[in-house]
Amino acid sequence: MCGIVGIVGRGPVAPLIVDALKRLEYRGYDSAGVATIEAGVLGRRRAEGKLVNLEKRLNAEPLDGKIGIGHTRWATHGVPNETNAHPHFSNGVAVVHNGIIENFASLRDELIADGYVFSSQTDTEVVAHLIARELKRGADPVAAAHGTLKQLEGAFALAIMFQGDEDLIVGARNGPPLAVGHGEGEMFLGSDAIALAPFTNSVTYLEDGDWATIRRDKAEIFDMDGARVERKRQQSLSTSYMVDKGNRRHFMEKEIHEQPEVISHTLAHYLDFTSDSSKPLDLPFDFAKLDRIAISACGTAYLSGLIGKYWFERLARLPVDIDIASEFRYREMPISKDSAAFFISQSGETADTLASLRYCRSAGVPIGAIVNVRESTIARESDVVLPTLAGPEIGVASTKAFTCQLSVLASLAVRAGVARGTISREQEKALVHQLSEAPRFATQVLKLEEQIEKLARDLSRYHHVLYLGRDTNFPLAMEGALKLKEISYIHAEGYAAGELKHGPIALIDENMPVIVIAPHDRIFEKTVSNMQEVAARGGKIILITDKKGAALASVKTMETIVLPDVPEIIAPLIYALPIQMLAYFTAVFMGTDVDQPRNLAKSVTVE
Numbered sequence: 277m278c279g280i281v282g283i284v285g286r287g288p289v290a291p292l293i294v295d296a297l298k299r300l301e302y303r304g305y306d307s308a309g310v311a312t313i314e315a316g317v318l319g320r321r322r323a324e325g326k327l328v329n330l331e332k333r334l335n336a337e338p339l340d341g342k343i344g345i346g347h348t349r350w351a352t353h354g355v356p357n358e359t360n361a362h363p364h365f366s367n368g369v370a371v372v373h374n375g376i377i378e379n380f381a382s383l384r385d386e387l388i389a390d391g392y393v394f395s396s397q398t399d400t401e402v403v404a405h406l407i408a409r410e411l412k413r414g415a416d417p418v419a420a421a422h423g424t425l426k427q428l429e430g431a432f433a434l435a436i437m438f439q440g441d442e443d444l445i446v447g448a449r450n451g452p453p454l455a456v457g458h459g460e461g462e463m464f465l466g467s468d469a470i471a472l473a474p475f476t477n478s479v480t481y482l483e484d485g486d487w488a489t490i491r492r493d494k495a496e497i498f499d500m501d502g503a504r505v506e507r508k509r510q511q512s513l514s515t516s517y518m519v520d521k522g523n524r525r526h527f528m529e530k531e532i533h534e535q536p537e538v539i540s541h542t543l544a545h546y547l548d549f550t551s552d553s554s555k556p557l558d559l560p561f562d563f564a565k566l567d568r569i570a571i572s573a574c575g576t577a578y579l580s581g582l583i584g585k586y587w588f589e590r591l592a593r594l595p596v597d598i599d600i601a602s603e604f605r606y607r608e609m610p611i612s613k614d615s616a617a618f619f620i621s622q623s624g625e626t627a628d629t630l631a632s633l634r635y636c637r638s639a640g641v642p643i644g645a646i647v648n649v650r651e652s653t654i655a656r657e658s659d660v661v662l663p664t665l666a667g668p669e670i671g672v673a674s675t676k677a678f679t680c681q682l683s684v685l686a687s688l689a690v691r692a693g694v695a696r697g698t699i700s701r702e703q704e705k706a707l708v709h710q711l712s713e714a715p716r717f718a719t720q721v722l723k724l725e726e727q728i729e730k731l732a733r734d735l736s737r738y739h740h741v742l743y744l745g746r747d748t749n750f751p752l753a754m755e756g757a758l759k760l761k762e763i764s765y766i767h768a769e770g771y772a773a774g775e776l777k778h779g780p781i782a783l784i785d786e787n788m789p790v791i792v793i794a795p796h797d798r799i800f801e802k803t804v805s806n807m808q809e810v811a812a813r814g815g816k817i818i819l820i821t822d823k824k825g826a827a828l829a830s831v832k833t834m835e836t837i838v839l840p841d842v843p844e845i846i847a848p849l850i851y852a853l854p855i856q857m858l859a860y861f862t863a864v865f866m867g868t869d870v871d872q873p874r875n876l877a878k879s880v881t882v883e
């Protein structure tokens with residue numbers, strides 16, 4: 277999603293803005309731009325594509341102002357080109373914007389009728405023209421910005437600069453995040469604290485409906501009625517984050533390899549390995565008194581929730597209603613008063629997940645957030661934050677956040693089972709001990725890299741792939757397919773193995789590799805029957821199993837990846853690794869942009 281930076285600085289700000297934009301690159305973008313005011317005149321440089329193109333423009337034609345705004349754009353309205361790149365200008369007003377102005381079409385018609393000429397296809401340009409019109413009608417810059425904000429509908433974050441005032445940026449938030457960074461004799465705006473980390477770790481997060489004036493010596497925050505509001509200033513943790521790839525080629529590769537460590541940190545937060553028990557949690561509800569729970573999330577986070585459903589229902593006999601957040605928020609599902617709702621999100625900013633949370637909030641049920649970014653909106657709007665301790669995840673394709681989400685969900689399901697009396701102390705001990713083994717097994721699986729890299733070379737020759745699994749391996753099959761399509765652009769689908777006969781079997785021929793996730797568990801035999809159905813039709817099977825499964829599979833495979841024998845509870849965490857590695861190496865062979873795949877964004881702050 278788009279990234280915003282604004283600096284009212286002490287020296288030339290353009291290089292600092294580019295530096296901050298680089299830290300927002302992980303959000304995904306397709307063009308970028310910077311504007312500054314120098315000797316009373318607005319100047320801007322914009323470029324399609326990566327930030328290096330913008331840097332080249334700035335090297336050729338530097339901008340020297342001490343105040344500036346910058347932007348990485350992820351196209352919503354209008355193609356990704358230089359003309360549509362932000363900042364957008366109108367008569368001395370410069371605007372950068374993240375989100376969607378929903379009433380832009382009617383505003384645009386009105387402005388055109390008023391004589392304003394549009395040079396881009398963006399919804400953002402209406403904001404610049406509206407402010408310019410307010411100025412023309414006699415408002416001062418702050419009043420012009422405020423007057424414009426009141427006319428906008430939709431979800432947006434904005435940073436606005438005015439020719440003629442080199443000590444003022446106006447920021448506004450209604451949906452996508454925006455933070456003020458407090459410096460000494462300088463002030464900052466940024467989409468998140470990671471962007472501001474090189475400048476300051478003292479930040480104030482704007483809340484929805486807030487807008488702010490930032491000047492070198494002070495930042496003031498207002499509500500939509502124009503009344504001053506106080507928002508907490510806090511120390512961001514982000515300064516300690518070193519956002520680099522280490523010795524790896526891609527962030528995704530680095531993040532895959534961090535999993536043994538971050539799974540272990542996350543599990544240790546919820547489980548006590550000395551007594552093999554689940555730690556008591558300070559929850560706003562009692563698991564024993566719940567009649568069901570609701571879970572909502574998007575993409576990979578949703579798939580972790582789907583695996584969580586199997587655990588909660590099996591271990592705690594607690595029914596789970598789970599839905600993709602973009603459906604959850606609109607389908608008006610009845611929410612039981614005796615339920616709790618969990619929202620799962622790496623970024624904590626996903627618009628649909630946040631809207632689902634607010635739906636449950638209005639139904640009055642207690643809310644838990646399983647999030648990676650603890651300072652995020654979803655975290656702040658929840659009653660309890662259940663953190664994943666994955667550290668910053670920069671690769672757009674989620675890997676370590678997923679297995680950390682699974683770690684939290686498995687721990688919670690055990691805790692719920694203990695509270696509801698559905699698992700005994702002996703079972704709790706055994707399950708916690710088994711979970712403690714996950715990091716060790718994950719380390720072993722990462723050593724299969726060479727075999728998986730070779731397999732990926734073969735896989736990269738195909739155009740379609742089917743993933744199959746049963747039980748928790750069904751959501752994992754969908755995750756395998758999602759990972760493969762998003763970074764290698766190979767079309768892939770994940771199905772419940774038992775559904776094969778109900779349609780997808782028609783696709784099977786010698787050009788269709790079928791990846792089957794099948795540890796030797798109580799339904800292994802059933803999956804073997806499905807593999808036989810595939811083999812009988814000439815499909816190429818790639819089997820991911822354990823030693824027993826490999827010995828008993830009795831089908832010819834194109835490749836068998838043999839993982840260690842692992843306890844059932846940790847199987848999803850361990851089997852996630854080969855599917856991530858397979859997607860990663862296939863994408864490397866295909867030569868795609870692994871960390872920032874086309875069209876995708878890390879933090880999806882619009883619906």
Ligand code: F6R
Nearest residue numbers: 575576577621622623626673674
């Ligand atoms: C896939 C992926 C996405 C995210 C989804 C939700 O690899 O990363 O499907 O899982 O956009 O994002 P968060 O977890 O930030 O809410």
